[in-house]
Amino acid sequence: MTLRSAVAAIAxxxxxxxxxEQLPTSARxxxxxxxxxxxxxxxxxxxxxxxxxxxxxxxxxxxxxxFVAHEFGAGTDPDAPARPxxxxxxxxxxxxxxxxxxxxxxxxxxRTDSSLTFLSGRIYAAFDTVGSVAPGPVGLVVHEIADxxxxxxxxxxxxxxxxxxxxxxxxxxxxxxxxxxxATWDRAQGDSVFVSVDSALVHxxxxxxxxxxxxxxxxxxxxxxxxxxxxxxxxxxxxSLNPDTLLDLAVSARSSxxxxxxPAPPPAPGEARVGGVPAWRTVLNVAEPADLxxxxxxxxxxxxxxxxxxxxxxxxxxxxxxxxxxxxxxxxDTLAIEVRTVLAPAFLPKSPLGPSxxxxxxxRLAPEWFAPPAGEVVEIPVTGLVRGLxxxxxxxxxxxxxxxxxxxVLEPLSLEYVSFESEDPARRPRLRLILSFSEGGx
Amino acid sequence: MRARLPAFLAGVLxxxxxxxxxxSAQSLMGVRGLGILxxxxxxxxxxxxxxGIGLAGVEISATDPxxxxxxxxxxxxxxxxxTWGEFELGQERGDVRVTRxxxxxxxxxxxxxxxxxxxxxxxxxxxxxAGEVPRVVDIGAGVPVSDRFEADGGISVLRAGWVQxxxxxxxxxxxxxxxxxxxxxxFDRTLDSLVLGGDVRNFVQEGAWRYSGAVVTAGASAAPHRxxxxxxxxxxxxxxxxxxxxxxxxxxxxxxxxxxxLAGATGRLTPRLALNASVAxxxxxxxxxxxxxxxxxxxxxxxxxxxxxxxxxxxxxxPVRAGYRRLAQPFxxxxxxxxxxxWSIGAGLNLLESEGVRRGWLxxxxxxxxxxxxxxxxxxxxxxxxxxxxQF
Numbered sequence: 001m002t003l004r005s006a007v008a009a010i011a012x013x014x015x016x017x018x019x020x021e022q023l024p025t026s027a028r029x030x031x032x033x034x035x036x037x038x039x040x041x042x043x044x045x046x047x048x049x050x051x052x053x054x055x056x057x058x059x060x061x062x063x064x065x066x067f068v069a070h071e072f073g074a075g076t077d078p079d080a081p082a083r084p085x086x087x088x089x090x091x092x093x094x095x096x097x098x099x100x101x102x103x104x105x106x107x108x109x110x111r112t113d114s115s116l117t118f119l120s121g122r123i124y125a126a127f128d129t130v131g132s133v134a135p136g137p138v139g140l141v142v143h144e145i146a147d148x149x150x151x152x153x154x155x156x157x158x159x160x161x162x163x164x165x166x167x168x169x170x171x172x173x174x175x176x177x178x179x180x181x182x183a184t185w186d187r188a189q190g191d192s193v194f195v196s197v198d199s200a201l202v203h204x205x206x207x208x209x210x211x212x213x214x215x216x217x218x219x220x221x222x223x224x225x226x227x228x229x230x231x232x233x234x235x236x237x238x239x240s241l242n243p244d245t246l247l248d249l250a251v252s253a254r255s256s257x258x259x260x261x262x263p264a265p266p267p268a269p270g271e272a273r274v275g276g277v278p279a280w281r282t283v284l285n286v287a288e289p290a291d292l293x294x295x296x297x298x299x300x301x302x303x304x305x306x307x308x309x310x311x312x313x314x315x316x317x318x319x320x321x322x323x324x325x326x327x328x329x330x331x332x333d334t335l336a337i338e339v340r341t342v343l344a345p346a347f348l349p350k351s352p353l354g355p356s357x358x359x360x361x362x363x364r365l366a367p368e369w370f371a372p373p374a375g376e377v378v379e380i381p382v383t384g385l386v387r388g389l390x391x392x393x394x395x396x397x398x399x400x401x402x403x404x405x406x407x408x409v410l411e412p413l414s415l416e417y418v419s420f421e422s423e424d425p426a427r428r429p430r431l432r433l434i435l436s437f438s439e440g441g442x
Numbered sequence: 443m444r445a446r447l448p449a450f451l452a453g454v455l456x457x458x459x460x461x462x463x464x465x466s467a468q469s470l471m472g473v474r475g476l477g478i479l480x481x482x483x484x485x486x487x488x489x490x491x492x493x494g495i496g497l498a499g500v501e502i503s504a505t506d507p508x509x510x511x512x513x514x515x516x517x518x519x520x521x522x523x524x525t526w527g528e529f530e531l532g533q534e535r536g537d538v539r540v541t542r543x544x545x546x547x548x549x550x551x552x553x554x555x556x557x558x559x560x561x562x563x564x565x566x567x568x569x570x571x572a573g574e575v576p577r578v579v580d581i582g583a584g585v586p587v588s589d590r591f592e593a594d595g596g597i598s599v600l601r602a603g604w605v606q607x608x609x610x611x612x613x614x615x616x617x618x619x620x621x622x623x624x625x626x627x628x629f630d631r632t633l634d635s636l637v638l639g640g641d642v643r644n645f646v647q648e649g650a651w652r653y654s655g656a657v658v659t660a661g662a663s664a665a666p667h668r669x670x671x672x673x674x675x676x677x678x679x680x681x682x683x684x685x686x687x688x689x690x691x692x693x694x695x696x697x698x699x700x701x702x703x704l705a706g707a708t709g710r711l712t713p714r715l716a717l718n719a720s721v722a723x724x725x726x727x728x729x730x731x732x733x734x735x736x737x738x739x740x741x742x743x744x745x746x747x748x749x750x751x752x753x754x755x756x757x758x759x760x761p762v763r764a765g766y767r768r769l770a771q772p773f774x775x776x777x778x779x780x781x782x783x784x785w786s787i788g789a790g791l792n793l794l795e796s797e798g799v800r801r802g803w804l805x806x807x808x809x810x811x812x813x814x815x816x817x818x819x820x821x822x823x824x825x826x827x828x829x830x831x832x833q834f
Contacts, residue, residue: 021539021540021541022537022538022539022540023538023570023571023572023592024469024470024527024529024536024537024538024571024572024820025536025571025572025573025574026470026529026531026534026536026571026572026573026574027534027573027574028531028532028534028573028575029575029577031470031473031573031591032573032574032575032589032590032591032629033589033591033629033647034577035579035587035589035629035631037579037581037585037631037633038581039581039582311645311646311647312645313643314633314638314642314644314645315633315638315639315641316641317639358640358641359640359641381639381640381641383641383642383643387643434581434585434633434638434642436631436633436645437645438629438647
């Protein structure tokens with residue numbers, strides 16, 4: 001290596017080694033400004049207005065799953081002891097039986113068999129073991145629905161409830177059905193029950209000349225409200241390619257919904273409500289926080305009044321006081337609610353809503369917060385909303401809306417709903433702010 | 443390769459200079475006032491323990507306006523300075539790694555006028571450091587927070603000058619320039635979301651300032667004897683103004699910069715060995731605009747060193763150098779006056795010399811320094827590499 005090459009190599013090595021930088025970083029407290037953090041809780045009048053509740057969003061058929069209930073919550077509402085309990089039943093209609101199945105024949109080859117013999121059937125129901133309320137084993141009854149019904153409009157009173165042609169059930173609650181069988185669900189035994197369907201009925205349902213409108217599942221034990229995770233029909237089937245084998249084939253569901261009675265009572269005065277099916281939403285207008293003249297700890301550190309800017313808001317939480325809902329609709333499992341901006345408040349209740357402020361999963365609310373005596377403080381983070389109001393635009397540059405809606409995540413989420421105080425002066429919604437300032441108030 | 447080597451080295455150094463955040467030093471000493479005095483010495487001066495004044499021979503210097511008097515051809519010089527250091531602050535230990543480009547200069551002889559035009563950009567003050575500390579704030583309940591403060595900035599000097607040879611042994615030089623710089627400060631507070639709940643945002647407070655000011659340097663050098671070279675300069679600065687920049691928050695400031703006087707000399711002890719010594723005086727104790735107690739009482743910096751030609755050919759030479767400097771920093775870390783001491787060695791490669799004037803060179807200095815202002819102690823290894831090319 002020549003001298004020049006060595007010098008060049010040294011120069012390159014020096015340059016390369018110098019490309020990594022490391023700031024001298026000290027953990028000495030006195031070198032770093034202390035900063036100021038204060039908590040401010042604004043009463044409703046200082047940030048909110050025009051709180052109102054809208055209902056009617058979504059249908060039971062959009063909910064999926066279903067509910068069965070029998071005299072649930074009857075006589076337990078202190079303010080309405082005569083209120084009847086909740087009756088709910090789940091309806092399901094089926095498509096045709098499977099036309100073929102993949103079968104391993106006697107030679108071991110998997111082939112499509114279109115000559116199937118349906119021997120018998122089983123109706124199965126799977127329940128949410130956490131969300132279901134049952135004092136003990138629950139009696140269940142499965143009926144065949146006698147009336148034609150419409151999955152999107154069926155209610156307790158009407159099999160079809162279109163505007164031009166409402167058709168009531170032959171009897172409220174799903175008509176006058178024919179009982180297929182009974183079963184008892186015990187939470188301790190598992191999450192599912194089965195009701196056998198004999199071969200005659202299986203053959204009868206396959207007869208296209210006979211109207212088969214589906215089945216109805218209802219509870220017979222008072223004080224129960226069960227949440228269904230699945231309801232269906234499975235057929236014991238003998239394939240022609242391998243007659244010694246029995247197949248268990250599912251019949252596809254064509255439609256399903258649930259109907260219930262009585263409808264949820266309208267919100268009481270001073271009640272904000274979120275959830276239910278059809279769902280309720282609570283809408284309120286919010287304003288950016290005004291200049292602050294307190295608390296004393298803030299004014300001791302920075303000159304008051306303090307003009308709040310978006311960067312000062314480290315955290316904002318909308319605080320709501322829980323209230324006991326009607327017993328029949330009280331939550332029995334965690335419910336998730338979210339906050340969205342109302343994009344066109346003039347078109348409420350049909351205004352489109354903005355993206356969720358509370359994320360995909362929303363804020364999860366424990367059911368015990370809404371059990372008597374309630375009054376729990378529920379806090380929903382709305383930092384982005386408040387910063388957007390102060391900045392007068394959202395993070396994507398749109399002008400921030402001053403109306404927000406509280407609604408359940410994946411609306412309609414559940415038959416249950418949650419209630420909050422909206423007028424009690426001591427329990428109206430509040431806005432909790434965690435504000436950060438640098439020394440000197442900047 | 444012979445012709446392309448200097449160009450290649452220049453390319454390497456200039457490419458490195460384009461990297462971001464490479465222009466300032468870093469030191470916790472930079473927490474107060476205008477930061478730490480970075481210095482603008484090239485590889486030869488730093489290795490020879492010189493303060494940038496009074497070195498015999500051809501130089502491109504930011505501090506000595508007469509240094510380029512002997513240049514016969516247009517010349518450019520670039521200096522790069524990587525530093526590896528550590529600091530102690532009480533029980534705390536930390537590392538520092540930084541590269542800066544303290545001096546980039548050009549000289550352009552104007553034969554008709556018998557002088558040399560010079561221009562240079564050099565580092566002056568540096569304010570790059572960070573602090574990170576966990577705290578607990580009390581808002582009814584204790585909320586853990588993590589605070590980070592970062593300062594990123596510094597002041598450079600852009601100057602242009604003229605060097606005029608008067609007679610056979612006297613040179614006068616004058617340069618004028620402007621202070622240029624910027625300081626960005628960021629305070630970033632992270633609150634614990636597990637305590638407060640979701641959707642917690644950081645509090646970020648940013649401040650930014652632009653520095654401006656003027657500086658004029660007048661100097662003279664003389665060779666009263668063929669073995670002696672003397673030089674002295676006086677540097678006057680206007681106040682440095684710190685003006686809030688952009689939309690960031692900050693209060694304006696005005697900082698007085700005291701007069702600086704430098705003097706240096708080189709004496710040739712043998713045909714191959716030369717001794718240099720230099721001294722600088724700048725009294726910061728009465729400087730206005732700074733927080734009480736921030737400026738030091740230290741006034742004098744001085745340095746001395748040897749340069750020996752170990753290889754001397756007809757067109758090339760290879761000098762080796764060693765020196766010592768004691769530098770007075772202008773700002774205290776807390777209440778103790780800071781002091782910086784530097785031992786240095788180095789070597790040069792004069793690629794092409796003609797009649798004792800070098801036209802291309804590579805100077806490298808390696809320094810072991812320490813600076814202290816109780817309770818802060820910093821130690822570092824620093825390499826300074828300068829490349830000079832004439833007739834480019």
